[in-house]
Amino acid sequence: xxxxxxxxxxxxxxxxxxxxxxxxxxxxxxxxxxxxxxxxxxxxxxxxxxxxxxxxxxxxxxxxxxxxxxxxxxxxxxxxxxxxxxxxxxxxxxxxxxxxxxxxxxxxxxxxxxxxxxxxxxxxxxxxxxxxxxxxxxxxxxxxxxxxxxxxxxxxxxxxxxxxxxxxxxxxxxxxxxxxxxxxxxxxxxxxxxxxxxxxxxxxxxxxxxxxxxxxxxxxxxxxxxxxxxxxxxxxxxxxxxxxxxxxxxxxxxxxxxxxxxxxxxxxxxxxxxxxxxxxxxxxxxxxxxxxxxxxxxxxxxxxxxxxxxxxxxxxxxxxxxxxxxxxxxxx
Amino acid sequence: xxxxxxxxxxxxxxxxxxxxxxxxxxxxxxxxxxxxxxxxxxxxxxxxxxxxxxxxxxxxxxxxxxxxxxxxxxxxxxxxxxxxxxxxxxxxxxxxxxxxxxxxxxxxxxxxxxxxxxxxxxxxxxxxxxxxxxxxxxxxxxxxxxxxxxxxxxxxxxxxxxxxxxxxxxxxxxxxxxxxxxxxxxxxxxxxxxxxxxxxxxxxxxxxxxxxxxxxxxxxxxxxxxxxxxxxxxxxxxxxxxxxxxxxxxxxxxxxxxxxxxxxxxxxxxxxxxxxxxxxxxxxxxxxxxxxxxxxxxxxxxxxxxxxxxxxxxxxxxxxxxxxxxxxxxxx
Numbered sequence: 181x182x183x184x185x186x187x188x189x190x191x192x193x194x195x196x197x198x199x200x201x202x203x204x205x206x207x208x209x210x211x212x213x214x215x216x217x218x219x220x221x222x223x224x225x226x227x228x229x230x231x232x233x234x235x236x237x238x239x240x241x242x243x244x245x246x247x248x249x250x251x252x253x254x255x256x257x258x259x260x261x262x263x264x265x266x267x268x269x270x271x272x273x274x275x276x277x278x279x280x281x282x283x284x285x286x287x288x289x290x291x292x293x294x295x296x297x298x299x300x301x302x303x304x305x306x307x308x309x310x311x312x313x314x315x316x317x318x319x320x321x322x323x324x325x326x327x328x329x330x331x332x333x334x335x336x337x338x339x340x341x342x343x344x345x346x347x348x349x350x351x352x353x354x355x356x357x358x359x360x361x362x363x364x365x366x367x368x369x370x371x372x373x374x375x376x377x378x379x380x381x382x383x384x385x386x387x388x389x390x391x392x393x394x395x396x397x398x399x400x401x402x403x404x405x406x407x408x409x410x411x412x413x414x415x416x417x418x419x420x421x422x423x424x425x426x427x428x429x430x431x432x433x434x435x436x437x438x439x440x441x442x443x444x445x446x447x448x449x450x451x452x453x454x455x456x457x458x459x460x461x462x463x464x465x466x467x468x469x470x471x472x473x474x475x476x477x478x479x480x481x482x483x484x485x486x487x488x489x490x491x492x493x494x495x496x497x498x499x500x501x502x503x504x505x506x507x508x509x510x511x512x
Numbered sequence: 513x514x515x516x517x518x519x520x521x522x523x524x525x526x527x528x529x530x531x532x533x534x535x536x537x538x539x540x541x542x543x544x545x546x547x548x549x550x551x552x553x554x555x556x557x558x559x560x561x562x563x564x565x566x567x568x569x570x571x572x573x574x575x576x577x578x579x580x581x582x583x584x585x586x587x588x589x590x591x592x593x594x595x596x597x598x599x600x601x602x603x604x605x606x607x608x609x610x611x612x613x614x615x616x617x618x619x620x621x622x623x624x625x626x627x628x629x630x631x632x633x634x635x636x637x638x639x640x641x642x643x644x645x646x647x648x649x650x651x652x653x654x655x656x657x658x659x660x661x662x663x664x665x666x667x668x669x670x671x672x673x674x675x676x677x678x679x680x681x682x683x684x685x686x687x688x689x690x691x692x693x694x695x696x697x698x699x700x701x702x703x704x705x706x707x708x709x710x711x712x713x714x715x716x717x718x719x720x721x722x723x724x725x726x727x728x729x730x731x732x733x734x735x736x737x738x739x740x741x742x743x744x745x746x747x748x749x750x751x752x753x754x755x756x757x758x759x760x761x762x763x764x765x766x767x768x769x770x771x772x773x774x775x776x777x778x779x780x781x782x783x784x785x786x787x788x789x790x791x792x793x794x795x796x797x798x799x800x801x802x803x804x805x806x807x808x809x810x811x812x813x814x815x816x817x818x819x820x821x822x823x824x825x826x827x828x829x830x831x832x833x834x835x836x837x838x839x840x841x842x843x844x
Contacts, residue, residue, distance in 0.1 A: 199664060200664075200668070202668075204668075204672060204689050205668050205671055205672070207671075207675065208667075208668065208671040208675075268626050268627070268630065271622075271623070271626060272623035272626060272627070273623075290603075290622070291603070291604035291605075291674055292671070294600050294603060294604060294626055294629075295600070295604070295667055295670050295671055295674070297626075297630075298600060298629075298633070298663075298666075298667050298670075299664065299667040299671075301630070301633065302660055302663040302664045302666075302667060303664070305637060305656075305660045305663070306657070306660045306661075306664070309653055309656055309657045309660065312653055316649070317648070317649035317650040317652070317653045318649040320649070320653050321641060321644055321649045321652050321653060324637075324641055324656065325638070325641045328634055328637045328638045328641065329638075331630075331634040331637070332531060332532075332631065332634045332635070332638070334630075334634075335540075335627055335630050335631040335634060336532070336536075336537050336540070338627050338630075339537055339539075339540040339624070339627055339631075340536060340537070342623055342624060342627070343539065343540075357536050
């Protein structure tokens with residue numbers, strides 16, 4: 181079933197992006213297909229990413245005992261929004277690499293990359309409106325409104341993330357509003373839109389929304405833990421450790437709030453590669469790892485409890501639980 | 513009447529942008545209100561711009577004998593799209609000033625400015641969906657789809673504009689696809705959405721669409737003429753002449769196609785301020801001014817013919833004709 185869904189998602193994404201495949205804008209189209217992982221050096225499934233968000237939409241719709249095929253344009257829309265945000269994020273963070281390949285802005289410059297992100301967002305909006313082929317207009321408007329709310333959350337999270345770079349007095353309270361916007365909003369919307377398109381009742385929709393929300397938070401906290409104590413982070417490749425990157429992740433913000441030895445070191449100057457193991461151990465000593473693991477555990481529990489409340493049905497329901505478990509217990 | 517419309521537009525814009533006016537994102541909200549001309553140094557009507565696009569929406573709806581007040585969210589949406597594109601355009605063009613004030617990216621940096629543009633676009637999308645308060649969902653989806661088509665045209669025009677900077681063999685055929693996207697698409701959409709929200713029949717909608725399309729082209733060609741031979745351009749302020757800026761405007765592309773003296777000079781090195789009068793005269797000699805004026809005249813005629821076909825009614829209809837005439841016969 182998963183492979184059928186993934187093929188349908190990929191075909192829909194390609195046909196949506198094809199809107200730019202016209203004589204004068206071939207090269208523009210190529211920039212989008214490169215980013216999506218379909219063309220250029222290193223193209224392939226690795227470059228495309230796991231398409232977790234669109235899978236979540238379709239599995240949710242199918243778990244409501246509804247035909248997932250009709251929901252495919254919405255699945256494409258959330259994946260396009262995700263990719264729009266990645267293209268702009270890479271410019272904002274000055275990141276040279278994404279999934280092992282050069283980022284759009286390093287290949288074609290920031291001005292073109294801004295426009296590539298904008299186009300992906302426009303096409304996402306068009307994809308949502310394509311739901312009108314299979315759904316009543318009222319449902320289309322509802323799905324579009326849910327998606328746009330998440331997009332505004334994305335810009336909020338992005339703003340907070342960027343403004344934190346200049347702040348020195350950050351603490352744990354600053355974490356959740358940023359991460360809700362940056363990670364959790366879009367995952368939450370996937371489950372929520374999936375439920376709307378599955379024609380679920382209000383209670384079930386709310387359960388799916390909360391499932392997605394907590395799934396997103398748990399996923400992000402886990403990501404933060406791996407970014408410091410994961411195998412790759414600890415082996416000392418400069419780009420692998422969030423400590424070297426100076427990322428305001430949960431363990432870091434927790435320890436900053438403690439105002440101890442870590443906080444003093446963090447405020448001095450960027451962490452060097454050779455210090456990574458020592459600083460990671462310091463964070464453990466100050467309770468940051470335990471704290472983050474406790475929160476990851478709590479968010480995981482809340483995600484799974486809400487999924488249970490939503491009563492996902494049939495084979496799709498089992499795959500949905502499997503997907504959630506994979507995201508929650510993932511290794512690197 | 514115009515002042516009533518302008519007040520309603522401004523109030524709606526402010527209430528839409530207010531979505532970001534929350535404790536943690538006050539500063540983000542401030543970046544948007546600065547760009548919109550409501551706050552910061554130099555705030556005021558000059559900084560806000562003329563709000564031509566939203567006026568066009570509301571006057572069209574009213575000219576169809578329909579209540580304009582219901583269409584206000586759509587009017588706000590097109591103005592927000594316009595401003596989203598300006599914020600990104602200023603980064604892409606490296607422009608330090610917009611309407612006499614510092615651009616968003618010069619004040620807060622390009623990463624923040626990218627996000628400000630993104631947020632304006634999201635809020636535009638949300639504004640369109642707010643039409644559901646007064647219109648059936650089918651009409652909302654129709655208006656949203658029309659707007660998104662124009663947005664994709666915008667990104668196409670932007671792509672062409674940027675890719676022309678590296679091309680040396682440009683000619684007149686390259687002008688229209690770029691300008692249709694960059695200027696005409698959004699003006700066309702204003703009239704088209706106005707007609708949809710005014711519940712006009714298909715023939716009338718098409719006449720309004722074409723009116724907006726030709727209005728946009730005529731406006732742009734006029735702008736190009738003023739950019740070379742307007743008073744400001746000729747008096748030698750460096751930023752005033754499109755020749756110094758190296759802009760691929762209609763007269764320039766015409767003369768490049770002629771492959772004469774101008775084309776040879778243009779390809780050598782950027783035009784200096786002290787050469788502006790001489791090069792402008794050379795363009796006249798090579799027929800570029802006459803050509804551009806003929807086209808401006810033709811597009812103007814087509815715009816007005818289509819407006820006549822649309823049969824705009826009442827006071828709003830007279831104002832619509834007045835607005836069109838003002839845009840078409842404008843001095844600097």
